[in-house]
Amino acid sequence: MALIDAAANSIRIPLWRLFGGASNYITTDITIPIVSPSEAVELAAKYCRQGFSTLKLKVGKDLNSDIEVLRAIRSVHPDCSFVLDANEGYKAHQAIEVLDKLHAMGVTPTLFEQPVHRDDCEGLHLVSHVAKDKYGVSVAADESCRSVNDANKIIRENLAHVINIKLAKLGVIGAFEVINIAREAGIALMIGGMVETRLAMGFAGHLAAGLGCFSFIDLDTPLLLAEDPVIQGYEASGSVYKFDNSIGQGGFLQWDNV
């Protein structure tokens, strides 16, 4: 990241332009962690007021309480879109049961991320197949895609509809390789991250804006940190991050906060 930032600095252009300049902004979802229904309601109401239209819900710990939380969120944010992220937490039949129950409630998530264990290829294939054919829901591979080899396998064996790119997981060069093979194969792309400050997440945001090829954007962790040692890099307003013409990544360490 630092080398690519240095390259952008040396030719005095912002990173998002170096990556292709498709756009100078992105719109992210925001995550609701595994909490009680009342805590989820509070968070959903706050994010609704702040203009977030896509909520990413961490699920996979307990099927019934996941459904309860979702029902509660809908009561305060009825128009929001849902991304579900099970972080490998379900067995295939449980993941399908969640979709069945949501369907009965009239809820269709826009994406179901990593429903089953990373090595459960058979389960991932089954959930993907049922989710798409029965409910029109796309399934994303996150933990199941940690390398170019994983991406090739996912594409070859039709295991998922979307691949979640994380720079901390694949590295920048690895990410570009996976992006290229996914685009060639017609697989949709998501961009996410680990718990990252504005520095790494800003870099990923520049990349997403500049390439313009991501159908799902999940770059919210700087919004969830109590303190961020990095300033600038982009301007966040609700769910939208806007990148200006500052050169490179554009962010700086705030030394008082380090």
Ligand SMILES: [Mg+2]
């Ligand atoms: Mg994930």
